Amino acid sequence: MAAKGFVEISVEGCKGCGLCVHYCPVKCLDLNMADTNSYGLHYAFLKEPDKCIGCANCGVICPDAAITVYRKKN
Amino acid sequence: MKEGYELIYQKPSTLLPRRMHYCPGCLHSTLHKLIMEVVEEMGIKEKTIGVSPVGCSVFAYDYMDVDMQQAAHGRAAALATAIKRMHPDKYVFSYQGDGDLAAIGTAETIHACNRGENFTFFFVNNGIYGMTGGQMAPTTLEGQKTSTSPYGRDPKKVGQPLKMAEMVSQLAGVAYSERLSLNTPGNVRKGKKAIRKAFEMQQQGLGTTFLEFASNCPSGWKCSPVESLGWIEKQMSPYFPLGVFKDVTTGVEKCSCADKQAK
Numbered sequence: 001m002a003a004k005g006f007v008e009i010s011v012e013g014c015k016g017c018g019l020c021v022h023y024c025p026v027k028c029l030d031l032n033m034a035d036t037n038s039y040g041l042h043y044a045f046l047k048e049p050d051k052c053i054g055c056a057n058c059g060v061i062c063p064d065a066a067i068t069v070y071r072k073k074n
Numbered sequence: 075m076k077e078g079y080e081l082i083y084q085k086p087s088t089l090l091p092r093r094m095h096y097c098p099g100c101l102h103s104t105l106h107k108l109i110m111e112v113v114e115e116m117g118i119k120e121k122t123i124g125v126s127p128v129g130c131s132v133f134a135y136d137y138m139d140v141d142m143q144q145a146a147h148g149r150a151a152a153l154a155t156a157i158k159r160m161h162p163d164k165y166v167f168s169y170q171g172d173g174d175l176a177a178i179g180t181a182e183t184i185h186a187c188n189r190g191e192n193f194t195f196f197f198v199n200n201g202i203y204g205m206t207g208g209q210m211a212p213t214t215l216e217g218q219k220t221s222t223s224p225y226g227r228d229p230k231k232v233g234q235p236l237k238m239a240e241m242v243s244q245l246a247g248v249a250y251s252e253r254l255s256l257n258t259p260g261n262v263r264k265g266k267k268a269i270r271k272a273f274e275m276q277q278q279g280l281g282t283t284f285l286e287f288a289s290n291c292p293s294g295w296k297c298s299p300v301e302s303l304g305w306i307e308k309q310m311s312p313y314f315p316l317g318v319f320k321d322v323t324t325g326v327e328k329c330s331c332a333d334k335q336a337k
Binding site: 006012015016018022023041054056057059061062064065066068070072 | 076078079080081082083084085086089093094096097098099100101102103104107258259262263292298299300303
């Protein structure tokens with residue numbers, strides 16, 4: 001089954017605060033501990049795209065507006 | 075964008091595509107974003123004038139794509155008064171932190187509220203002076219350790235933290251006073267509704283609208299961004315309760331600090 005939603009996270013816009021990871025209800029986001037952006041920060045990424053439900057909690061809580069959220073059309 | 079998907083959330087166009095200087099997880103950025111979302115939704119970008127303070131949010135004018143003016147320390151309320159009187163048809167807001175609004179600018183704030191100046195205060199209360207290195211602020215909680223109160227705030231020496239939202243709700247000129255937080259997605263959504271309501275009340279000319287935001291300072295509090303949001307919930311909320319203290323449109327008028335003093 002395809003995911004209900006998906007998110008795009010701006011790598012350079014992310015400051016790695018982890019609020020989106022904490023507030024994701026299905027825990028499909030994570031900080032990329034293997035890589036950093038040009039500011040030396042571990043950025044958030046969509047770890048398990050199949051789980052995303054497109055609730056937009058991550059986008060709403062993201063202080064730096066680095067997350068764009070899409071939801072599947074009915 | 076993938077086929078079959080629709081856009082449901084993105085950065086507001088009224089927020090300039092710049093990297094904000096705030097620390098990771100700082101709720102100043104969230105509030106900037108929320109105000110700009112409301113400005114975008116109401117279509118009032120050309121009619122909005124903001125006043126930025128001195129403090130961490132001094133560069134708010136670099137991020138918000140509306141007309142902005144930067145005030146001397148604590149005088150944002152006086153400047154916003156002047157702007158609103160010159161341009162009564164514009165939406166005017168002052169954006170201030172606790173060092174600016176509740177310490178050096180207390181007089182300007184209280185008198186602007188008492189005169190019922192028809193603009194909106196956005197008061198960011200994080201209980202510490204973030205920009206200058208985490209000193210004690212008027213809103214620092216009892217027992218909270220800061221760089222100038224290393225053993226914790228002692229109310230016998232420096233008094234109890236100021237409850238600004240309750241204080242200004244006593245004044246006749248204030249039409250709307252509420253304390254909010256932005257520490258969960260649900261509270262962020264509530265915050266956005268309150269900002270919209272404040273702008274709409276300003277349009278109707280009802281009086282001063284005052285929104286206090288219980289905010290965080292991960293660098294000053296020396297904890298992670300996620301822990302700092304939990305700290306707002308556990309430590310700040312008991313002393314700084316969230317809720318509406320005055321709303322002339324619904325007739326709500328309550329004040330927890332008045333009850334305390336009466337006892």
